[in-house]
Amino acid sequence: MLPDNEVKRVLVVTAHPDDADFGAAGAVALMVERGVSVTYLLVTDGDAGGGDDRTLDNSGMAELRRAEQTAAAKAVGVTDLRFLGYADGTVVPSLELRRDIARVIRQVRPDLVVTHHPDRNYRFTAPSHPDHRAVGGATLDAVYPDARNPYAFPELLVEEGLDAWTVREVWLNGGMTPDHWVDITDVIDRKLAALWAHVSQVAHVEGLEERLRTRWRDTALSAGLGEDRYAEAFQVVETA
Template sequence: MEPTAPRIKRVLAFAAHPDDIDFGAAGTVAAWTAAGVDVTYCIMTAGDAGGFEPGDRSNVSELRSSEQQAAAELAGVRDIHFLGERDGFLAVTPEVTEKVVALIRRVRPDVVLSMHPERNWDRIQASHPDHLACGEIVTRAVYPAAENPFAFPELAEQGLEAYKVPWLWFYGAPRERENHAVDVSAFVDTKLAAIRVHASQHPDVAGMEAAVQAMLQDNARRFGLPDGASAEVFHAVGVNTEQTIAGF
């Protein structure tokens, strides 16, 4: 599924913290929105444990939310939901899962985008416990809860009927799970600008940008894209496709 495919009309993207989506998928998101795709963000934690400044931290969550809103606008996204869970303590609970199911049923996306639930031993920084929890919560919400009419019946009573998600794309996946690359060469500047907005998280902006650019170029080489290309890579999982066998 390419980002400009006509059948992709709506995408719902989940992250554990403000800035996660921008590091993992802002280029792809920008390509989608440029093609007219409607993208919604959901940030699960308040980001209150982020940054490097000691002292008064009472405004950290507000600052990071504003950074995320500004970064999202650069990628063409204006619809953002903040669940407000405590940074570093995101847990796979029925309460959080229900919130995610409700949002999936409300948005009814063609693609759900999420962090990966498996630990990446090659780069453990990609596997913050909140990242893993985000991936597990979203996976449970996508299947079977969102499509099971008997899961969270109170949602159906609110008019949020069961919905079958066609595709689940993970970013930050272990390398052996990656099976899909998106050429984001035309959107690298947008991605870097979106990441740069999260100024509270970057003690070394130049180093960060160099590392991101090198990663994007390595992704492109690994997936056989032309020399000089940049790519974001995903573990794309077909949940309800033409090949899916129905049932719980």
């Protein structure tokens, strides 16, 4: 794994608003505290999301969820957010999506990319939303080979002046085979604050905080971090 002092820039690529906060906001908060520059790239605006309130049309929901994600990111110190505007619920790992993610990789030039696991999780359904799997797969393809290969999507170089860039490592969340755990106990309140910013998604869910705390405690226990600790889990992929 990359040592912390070699991680200067991080790109978090997610399918929907709130995905980063459920999966990686604790790790992100810790990175920001170390002075790491973190960018969020959201493939959709989450326009098909929402709780029981269906009074908003899709465009209204998209605007609301962008605002919620902006507030959530601020809670963990992230101010650079980029939205691709793909339709929620219909994402596929297309060449167009790979190009759009590769473009942002070349713009941000991250050492580390954090994204969804592209494989289905048979133990826990939520991470296996088809948009998540599509974004995870497209992001891995954008990391290797697209962003590093100047002959892949040559218009990025010729028309936009974006030189090739090699990402050194990827962290995948939501998979069944994590091999890296981040102790987020010291920033758990900031992670929760980020999640509560997604009012349209969480306000109607009874007992959510208790369930989440239990999940994150169980993750810490499985990592051997001890009781009364909280953790996020990732699978690390070396890509350099």
